[in-house]
Amino acid sequence: MNGEIRALLARHLPDYRVRSIDRLGQGLDNTVYEVNNELLVRRNKATTPEETRQEVARLAAVRELSPLPVPEVVFADESGVIAYSKLPGEPLNRHPVADPRLLARPLADFLSALHGASPDRMRDLAPLDTYPAPTLLQDAELDYRDVEAHVPEDQRHLVERFLGEPPPDEPAELRFCHNDLGAEHLLADAAASTITGVIDWTDAAITDPAHDFALIYRDLGPEVFELTVSHYAFALDEADRARVLFYARCALIEDLAYGLSTGPHHYAEAALTHLAWTFG
Template sequence: MTGDIRALLARHLPGYRVETVTLSGEGLDNAAYEVNGDIMVRLRKAADPQTVQRETALLAAVRELSTLPVPEVLFADAESGVLVYRKLPGVPLHGNPVPDPSRLAEPLGRFLSVLHAAPVDEMRELAPPDLYPSATLLRDAELDYRDVESYVPAAQRPLVERFLAGSAPADPPVLTFCHNDLGSEHLLVDPATGEITGVLDWSDAAVTDPAHDFARIYRDLGPDVFDLVLSHYDGPLGEEDRTRVAFHARCALIEDLAYGLSTGPRQYADAALAALPRTFA
């Protein structure tokens, strides 16, 4: 793979000297490599030229409206499934907790206010609708939980099982443009100042329920920080919306737990178990 990346960069960035290539992270769809500590090469595991072209255009549009830094694309090689962008400063919040997470609330609230206010008709051309029914999501969560139930402390299992035995919330009345995977692994922070330095991985961006974006904040930063984010959010978010936020946070936690205990990094499972009591309380 290192040789392929060197050849790719030589073709698109002639004169750029490659000294180091390091695997930075890997998910279900993509693997990311850091080159020279300077640029990132994101490679789709299954080449999909149309998706790479769409993501390139999406990132350009998001950079125009975002209040937080997002990747600047240097070039895309659609046929190879490759997107290359400048590395943003900072480290992933996932695994690098900041001393005072409440300081993240104001920039996240402003960021989501602008994101969710983007013209839906225009963004729909770049971000497909995500209309996965809540009832189906709840059934998926139950199947995932049965696979990992034995890893959940016995005292905490009733919290999860009470949730799974409940009903799914109604569909959202309004859809907005969303990052749609705004977990701590996609938020970069400066470990010295605790400030957000970037938002990564827009591959799941969609026109969907705005509760999806808040749900990852609820799961990863806790209900108290979620409430603070809302105090800086300009959009409407009523009690029914809050119910959907908690619902999606709980489904996402179970998904992360199953992922971390199967094909994903173990840290996802560890983080899910640590956040379980407050997320299902």
């Protein structure tokens, strides 16, 4: 694969000298390489040329919207490879900040700008995501049955109580969202407790804004969630909050199953660590 990356770099950046190529990781859809400690090259295994062009256009629009740094595209190839300038900082899931409460205001400003974008403007740049809550709940129950034995016995009733409750109503309004705003996609300066970038926009969509808040709740906890909501430009009513909790719980079960099967084990470790505050 390094040979393929070198060939793409030679084609798109003929004067660029490649000193090192390191594979950083692999997810369900993407493999990411770091070149010279300054470029990130992501290969999507399932994308189409049109989807690649759409993502490049989406990132350009997001860079105009976002008060937080987002990746800048250096080149894109119709094979599904996109190269970005590397942003500073480390993934928040692996490098917790000293005071996560300091992340609330910048996250609120970021989500206010993102969710405030006109859906009509963004519709050509991001798909519509209306995956129904009852189906999400069914998926969560199937995942939980696969990993139930790994959940501490004294916490299983929390998950099982959730799985037995009816799903929330569908949202009244859809907005442009990152749609996968987990801590692994937030770069941060751990010592300064600052966010240095928001990465991985492949799942961005016109969808329920509660999805973005859900992963803040799951990964950073209820206190940071409440602080973020207090600075957010729009109001969250009780129905919105119910969907935030619902999505957070479904997402935790999904990460637990992923980390115990094909994904990195630290996803499962984080899910178990955050289970009490997500389901409590």
